[in-house]
Amino acid sequence: MMLWVMALVLLLVMAAVLWMMWRREGRKAGKNMKGALGIPLVMAVLAGAGYGLIGLNEHTATWLEHQQEYGDVARQIIAGQPPEKAASEVPAGALVRVLQSELSQTPSAVGWYALGALYDQLGAPAQTEEAARKALQLNPDDAAMHLLLARALIEKNEARLTDPALEEIRWVLDREPNHDGAWMLLAMSADRAGRYALSEQAWASLLSRHSEGETAELLQRGLDRAREQKQREGVFANLAATVNGEGLPAGGTLFVFLRKAGSAGQPLAAQRKVVTHFPITVSLTAANWLQGYPDEQADLVIGARYTPAPGASVDQAAITAVPVSLQLPQAQPATLNLSRQ
Structure with a gap:
C-alpha cells in the first residue's frame, strides 16, 4: 500500500510541474489555456493505472521489505563487521537477494565470500562458484575463498573431485599443510571420484593429527576403505x-x-x-x-x-x-x- 501511495504522489508532482511549464509557455505564445488542467490529470491517471497493471511486480513489496529489514546486516557483512542480527534470525534466501543488491553497489571480497557461502548452504553450486571467483579477484590470497571455489566445483560434479578443484585444494595445502578442512574435502571428494591414492593420502594426513577417540575411528575407517579400494583398482x-x-x-x-x-x-x-x-x-x-x-x-x-x-x-x-x-x-x-x- 505504501508503494502505491509513493508512486501516486510522484506522478502527481510530475504532472503538476509539466502542466505549469506547459501553461506558462502557452501563455507566452498568446494561447488560451483555460481548461488545460484536465490533460495532465488524464495523463497522471493513465500512468498510474499502467503502473498498477503492468509495472508493479507482485514480489516488489516483499523485496523492499527485506531490503529495509536486512539491509544493515548486508552492509555490515560487506564491511567485514559482525552483523547485529544472529544468522538464525535472517532467512538465507532473503539475505542472498539483499546481499546481492548491496554488492552490486559496494563490492568486497568478504561480501562475495559470504554470498557464496549462502549459495553453498542453499545448494546452488553454479552461483557459489561465481561468487567465490569474484571474491578471489578481490582477495586472491585467502584460503577460505579457494576452498569455497573448490567445494562449488566438486558439487557441480556430483560431489566428485575434479582437477580444477584439486588445484584449489593444493593451493591451500601448499601454504597450510595441516589444514584439516582442505584434507577432509580432498578425502571425501577423491573417494567419490574413485581417486583412491589421493583419498588414502588425505585420510592418513588427518589421522596423523587426530589419532584418539571417535574421530580417530571414523578416520581409520576412511583410510582402510581407501586402501582396500586402491588394491582392487588393478582388477576393476x-x-x-x-x-x-x-x-x-x-x-x-x-x-x-x-x-x-x-x-x-x-x-x-x-x-x-x-x-x-x-x-x-x-x-x-x-x-x-x-x-x-x-x-x-x-x-x-x-x-x-x-x-x-x-x-x-x-x-x-x-x-x-x-x-x-x-x-x-x-x-x-x-x-x-x-x-x-
Whole structure:
C-alpha cells in the first residue's frame, strides 16, 4: 500500500510541474489555456493505472521489505563487521537477494565470500562458484575463498573431485599443510571420484593429527576403505567389452554398463559413447565407476544398450545386448551382441 501511495504522489508532482511549464509557455505564445488542467490529470491517471497493471511486480513489496529489514546486516557483512542480527534470525534466501543488491553497489571480497557461502548452504553450486571467483579477484590470497571455489566445483560434479578443484585444494595445502578442512574435502571428494591414492593420502594426513577417540575411528575407517579400494583398482579399473551391432546404423548412442548379477537400479560402472562404427570396443576405466569396487569374488555381468539417436538418454536405448558374465581378472574384452527385440 505504501508503494502505491509513493508512486501516486510522484506522478502527481510530475504532472503538476509539466502542466505549469506547459501553461506558462502557452501563455507566452498568446494561447488560451483555460481548461488545460484536465490533460495532465488524464495523463497522471493513465500512468498510474499502467503502473498498477503492468509495472508493479507482485514480489516488489516483499523485496523492499527485506531490503529495509536486512539491509544493515548486508552492509555490515560487506564491511567485514559482525552483523547485529544472529544468522538464525535472517532467512538465507532473503539475505542472498539483499546481499546481492548491496554488492552490486559496494563490492568486497568478504561480501562475495559470504554470498557464496549462502549459495553453498542453499545448494546452488553454479552461483557459489561465481561468487567465490569474484571474491578471489578481490582477495586472491585467502584460503577460505579457494576452498569455497573448490567445494562449488566438486558439487557441480556430483560431489566428485575434479582437477580444477584439486588445484584449489593444493593451493591451500601448499601454504597450510595441516589444514584439516582442505584434507577432509580432498578425502571425501577423491573417494567419490574413485581417486583412491589421493583419498588414502588425505585420510592418513588427518589421522596423523587426530589419532584418539571417535574421530580417530571414523578416520581409520576412511583410510582402510581407501586402501582396500586402491588394491582392487588393478582388477576393476580397466574392464572392456566389444559390442557388435550387425544390421544396426552407426552414429547413435551406446551405453555399456557393469552390475552385480540379478541386481537392478544404478549400475556399478557405466560409459556413454557415440558410436562411429560397429563392432566397437568400450573400456570401463576408474572414471566410469559410479560406486565402490566390489569384492573380487562378486558375480558380475556386463551389458549394453543402444539407440540410433545421437545424444539420447539411456531410457531411450531400446536395443539391448544380453548381459554376459564377467570373468576376472579379464584376459580379453567380453563380447556383446546388440539385437532388436
